[in-house]
Amino acid sequence: MTEEIIIAGFGGQGVLSMGKILAYSGVMQDQEVTWFPSYGPEMRGGTANVSVIISDTRISSPILHEFDTAIILNQQSMDKFEKTVKPGGVLLYDPNGIVNPPTRTDINIYKIEGTKIAADLGNVKTFNMVVLGAYLKAKPIVKMESIRKGLEKSLPERHHKLIPLNLEAIEAGQEKLEAVNEVSV
Template sequence: MTEEIIIAGFGGQGVLSMGKILAYSGIMENKEVSWMPSYGPEMRGGTANVTVILSDERISSPYLKLYDTAIILNQQSMDKFEASVKPGGMLFYDPNGIYDHPTRTDIQIFQIEGTKLASEMENKKIFNMIILGGFLKIKPIVKLKSVIDGLKKSLSERHHHLIPLNEKAIYVGMNNIKPIKQLDLV
C-alpha cells in the first residue's frame, strides 16, 4: 500500500500540521514516510502545501506530479492541484471560499464544511482536525490511535490539554463528510 497525498490551502489553516500528524501516524505504524512542506515567505495568509507519502515499501522519491488524494482548502489550491489527482483518485475540499468547485468526472470528490463546523465548535484552530477526520473516515490509511499519538508528538507539551478537543474535532469531521461525486467501481 502506498498513498500519495497533497494537502493545500492558506498558511494558518494547519495544512503543514495536518501533514505532519499523518506522517507521525505512519511512522508509529512502521510505514515508510515522506513529508515535504512548501510555503511562501508570507506564511500566514499565503499559500502552503505539503506532500505526504505513506507506504509499506521504500519510497523512491518525495517529488510527485500526480497524487492519489488531494485535500484542498482554498481556491488557489483547487486551481493548482485538481488536475494533479490521478484518475480514480480522491479529492476532499472545504467549500468555504471555493467558487469554482471541482468538475472532474474521473475521480471521487468529497466535501466537508470544516470552516463552518469549526465555527460551530467555537474554535477555528481545530479546522484541520475536522478535515483530517473526514479524510480518515473515507480513507482510513492510519489508525485513530496513531493520529492521537501523532498529535502528542507534533504538539508541544504545553498544548497537550487540547488533545481531547482535537480528537472530538476528528470525530466531527468523520460524521460530516459528504460524497459529491463517486465513481462506479466495478
C-alpha cells in the same frame, strides 16, 4: 499500500501541521513516510502545501506530480491541484472560499464544511483536524490510535491539553463528510 497526498491551502489553515500529524501517524504504524512542505515567504495568508507519502514499502522520492488524494482548502490550490489527482483518486475540499468547485467526473469528490464545523465546536483552530477526520473517513489509511500518538508527537507538550478537542474535531469531520461524486474503480 502506498498513499500519495497533497494538502494545499492558505498559510495559517494548519496545512503543514495536518500533514505532519498524518506523517507521524504513519510512523506510529511502522510505515515508511515522507513529509515535503512548500510555502511562500508569508507567515499567514500566502499559499502553502505539503505532500505526504505513507507506504508499506521504501519510498524512492518525496517529489510527486500526481496524487492519490488532494485535500484542497482554497481556490488557488483547487486551480493548481485538481488536475493532479490520479483517475479514481480522491479530492476532498472545504467549500468555504472555493468559487469554482471541482468538475472532474473520473475521481471521488468529497466536501467537508470544516470552517463551520470547527466554529460549532467552539474553536476555529480545529479546522484542520475536522478536515483530517473527513479524509480519514474517505480513506482510513491510519488508525485513530496512531492519530492520537501523532498528535502527542507533533504538538508541544504545553498543548497536550488540546488533544481531546482535536480528537473531537476529527470525529466530527468523520461524521459530516459529504460525497459529491463517487466513481467505481
